[in-house]
Every structure is written in structure tokens, then in C-alpha cells.
Amino acid sequence: MQDEKNIQDGSDENLFNKMDDGSNPKIPVKKLQRSKNNVIIAGVCSGVAGYLNTDPANIRVIALLTFLLGGWFLAAYIVLAFLLPADNNAEQPAPEFKQKIKKENFRTLLGGLLILAGFHFAMKMFGINSGLKIILFAKQFVWALAIILLGLFLISKQKIFTEYNKNILPQKFSKSRNDKLLFGVCGGLAQYLGIDSFVIRIVLILSALLTLGMFLLIYLLFAIAAQFEKDESFGIK
Amino acid sequence: MNLLELNKKLAGISLISLGLFIILYQLNIVAVETEKIFGMLIVLCSSISVYIFLDKNERAKLALSVIIFFVGVLFLVESYYEILTTRGIVFTSILFINGGIFLILFIDNSKEKIFLSISLLSFFLSFLSYTILRKMGLFELANKIANLLEIFWPVILLVMGIGIFINRKK
Numbered sequence: 187m188q189d190e191k192n193i194q195d196g197s198d199e200n201l202f203n204k205m206d207d208g209s210n211p212k213i214p215v216k217k218l219q220r221s222k223n224n225v226i227i228a229g230v231c232s233g234v235a236g237y238l239n240t241d242p243a244n245i246r247v248i249a250l251l252t253f254l255l256g257g258w259f260l261a262a263y264i265v266l267a268f269l270l271p272a273d274n275n276a277e278q279p280a281p282e283f284k285q286k287i288k289k290e291n292f293r294t295l296l297g298g299l300l301i302l303a304g305f306h307f308a309m310k311m312f313g314i315n316s317g318l319k320i321i322l323f324a325k326q327f328v329w330a331l332a333i334i335l336l337g338l339f340l341i342s343k344q345k346i347f348t349e350y351n352k353n354i355l356p357q358k359f360s361k362s363r364n365d366k367l368l369f370g371v372c373g374g375l376a377q378y379l380g381i382d383s384f385v386i387r388i389v390l391i392l393s394a395l396l397t398l399g400m401f402l403l404i405y406l407l408f409a410i411a412a413q414f415e416k417d418e419s420f421g422i423k
Numbered sequence: 424m425n426l427l428e429l430n431k432k433l434a435g436i437s438l439i440s441l442g443l444f445i446i447l448y449q450l451n452i453v454a455v456e457t458e459k460i461f462g463m464l465i466v467l468c469s470s471i472s473v474y475i476f477l478d479k480n481e482r483a484k485l486a487l488s489v490i491i492f493f494v495g496v497l498f499l500v501e502s503y504y505e506i507l508t509t510r511g512i513v514f515t516s517i518l519f520i521n522g523g524i525f526l527i528l529f530i531d532n533s534k535e536k537i538f539l540s541i542s543l544l545s546f547f548l549s550f551l552s553y554t555i556l557r558k559m560g561l562f563e564l565a566n567k568i569a570n571l572l573e574i575f576w577p578v579i580l581l582v583m584g585i586g587i588f589i590n591r592k593k
Contacts, residue, residue: 300584337438
């Protein structure tokens with residue numbers, strides 16, 4: 187009644203005071219902005235995913251697949267990277283969570299690139315011109331630009347490789363018990379080198395295919411000669 | 424400036440000059456074989472990287488540097504010699520590069536005798552593939568299988584990509 191009276195009286199000030207006094211919870215306003223916590227290049231895909239309330243991985247793979255239709259996404263990405271403001275209010279995640287995000291992003295990117303390549307070759311096989319051809323229009327020129335950009339990136343102070351905690355790397359190579367599909371060789375190598383086991387597995391599969399299975403001899407030698415890591419939970423040494 | 428920074432700068436300058444060379448070559452301003460220059464630069468930078476990362480507990484970077492080194496060597500070999508059977512060189516190179524990686528990993532940590540065994544086995548298989556197995560018609564067989572794989576290549580890539588994407592949170 188009081189509000190109605192205020193409105194009728196034209197005294198809007200009371201209404202605003204009531205809104206700001208904390209009794210009504212503020213509804214967060216969704217803003218389209220670049221993410222600062224979940225970034226691969228500039229955080230645009232992650233920002234869009236946050237705005238659409240979906241998983242950033244889906245947006246990233248869709249974005250990669252748009253390359254099949256031409257290079258317009260790349261142009262849109264660059265424009266958005268410059269125009270969108272960064273989300274400066276976001277809380278910094280814990281280091282373990284950051285590491286988890288990095289790992290997930292790496293797998294998303296790797297998986298997305300393989301799916302993109304798969305679709306590209308499938309389209310080529312069926313005689314459909316994929317947009318990747320448009321992007322690689324003047325192969326040499328585009329490669330030259332890419333090489334120059336990579337060179338500039340190297341000269342700048344940017345970090346290219348993820349800095350792993352050196353203490354995490356084991357001193358001795360052993361087959362993995364936790365990260366194991368067949369004999370735990372790939373998991374063990376991944377732990378020893380400090381990289382994702384998916385990379386080792388893909389390299390192994392591709393190498394085995396390209397060497398007519400000869401590479402599997404190397405895998406088998408590893409499986410026979412290497413020992414499993416110590417299982418401290420059962421006291422086996 | 425430490426050696427790592429210096430190598431990064433050297434690699435950066437090399438890449439920029441290579442990119443400029445390619446553009447100038449495309450515009451018919453210079454006539455230089457880019458493969459040769461690219462190979463030389465890659466070999467130079469990766470050799471320095473191997474020296475930097477050796478015995479520093481940076482095994483992934485060390486392995487990557489060895490791969491890049493051999494890719495550079497491949498570029499140089501290709502620029503000097505005319506190689507007719509490209510698939511054949513891939514077959515031998517994969518095994519040889521693998522041997523190189525594990526040899527460096529053994530040098531990095533000489534307690535791991537298994538790496539030396541793997542390295543020797545890889546070199547032996549690489550040598551075998553180019554001598555006896557080649558005479559036995561290995562490259563013809565490799566070509567046949569590669570042709571078959573070429574048909575299923577998109578399926579292999581899609582299955583691997585989707586597999587990785589689904590398991591990304593594991």
C-alpha cells in the first residue's frame with residue numbers, strides 16, 4: 187500500500203531505497219565477457235559458454251568445427267578477443283583446480299582438432315570442399331605468416347610450455363598401476379615424462395599403424411622388462 | 424640472460440627470418456631453398472635445446488627437442504637427396520627417431536637401462552626395415568596397408584577425437 191502510495195505520489199526515491207536496502211536479493215546480471223580463469227587463447231569461448239550457461243568444451247569444439255565452413259570464426263574470435271572486457275571480478279581458482287582445468291582444456295583441444303581433421307578428410311573423400319581449404323588458400327603465404335607469429339611469440343616473454351612441478355616427476359621409470367589400459371606402459375611413460383597419457387597413447391597407436399605393428403615390439407619389450415610402480419597401499423615393494 | 428632465454432630468442436629470430444624468406448621467395452625476390460634453411464635452423468635450435476634440458480629434469484621438453492632435431496635432419500636430407508618412396512622414409516624415420524628419444528632419455532638418466540635397450544631395439548628395427556625387410560617387399564606391403572588406411576583415416580581420427588573429448592574429465 188505504501189509503495190502504491192509512493193508511486194501515486196511520484197516519490198520514486200523510496201522505491202529505490204527499498205531495492206537497495208539488502209532485503210531483496212540482487213539478481214546477477216549475465217554479462218558477455220572473456221573468462222580469466224579458463225583460458226586457452228584469450229578466454230572468448232569460455233566467456234561465451236559462461237553467458238550461455240554451458241560447458242566451455244562444447245563451445246570450443248563447435249568453434250573448431252566452424253573451420254569447416256571457412257575462416258569466419260577466426261575473424262570473429264579475434265574481434266571478440268579485442269572487444270570483450272575481461273572478467274576481472276572472477277575469483278582465482280585453487281592451484282589444483284587450475285591444473286585440472288589445464289588438463290581438461292588440453293584434451294578438449296586435442297580431441298577437437300582430431301574431430302576437425304576427421305571431418306575434413308571425410309568431406310574430402312566424398313568430394314565436398316571443406317572450409318579448411320579456404321583458410322589454407324595460399325599455403326606458403328599462410329604458413330609464412332604463422333611462422334613469423336610463432337617467432338614473435340617466442341621472442342616475447344610469454345611462457346609456451348606449462349611449468350610442471352619438477353618434484354612431481356618420478357626418479358625411476360615404472361609401469362603405472364592407476365593409469366593403465368593394458369600393461370600400464372603408456373601411463374608410466376606419461377608419469378616419467380610429465381605429460382598427458384593420452385598423448386603417449388595416440389603417438390603409440392599412430393606409430394604402430396605407420397610401422398605395420400613393428401612399434402608394438404617396443405611396447406612389448408617395455409611391458410616385459412619394466413616393473414610396476416610401488417603400491418604403497420598394500421605394502422608391496 | 425640465461426641460455427634458455429637466449430635459445431628462445433634465437434628460435435624466435437630464426438622463425439621470423441624463415442617466414443620472411445618464404446614470403447620473399449613467393450614474391451620471386453630471393454631464390455633460396457626454404458627447406459634447407461628451415462632444416463638448418465631447426466637442427467641448430469633443437470641442438471641447443473637438448474643441451475639446455477639435459478640433466479635438468481625436463482624430460483618432456485628434452486624428448487620434444489630430440490623429435491624436432493630429427494625433423495630438421497629429415498628436412499635437410501630431403502633437400503639434398505631426391506627421395507622417391509616417401510612412405511618408406513616415414514617407416515624408417517619413426518623407428519629411428521624413437522631410438523634417438525630413448526637414447527637421450529638414457530643419457531639423461533643412465534640408471535634406466537631399459538631405455539638403452541629400447542633405443543637399441545628401435546635402431547636395429549629401423550636398420551632392418553631399410554635393408555632386409557625392404558628387399559622382402561616391406562615397402563610394397565606398407566604402401567598397400569597405407570592405401571587401405573587412407574580410406575579409414577577419417578574414421579580413425581573421429582573415433583580418437585571423440586574418445587578424447589568424452590574422457591576429457593578423467
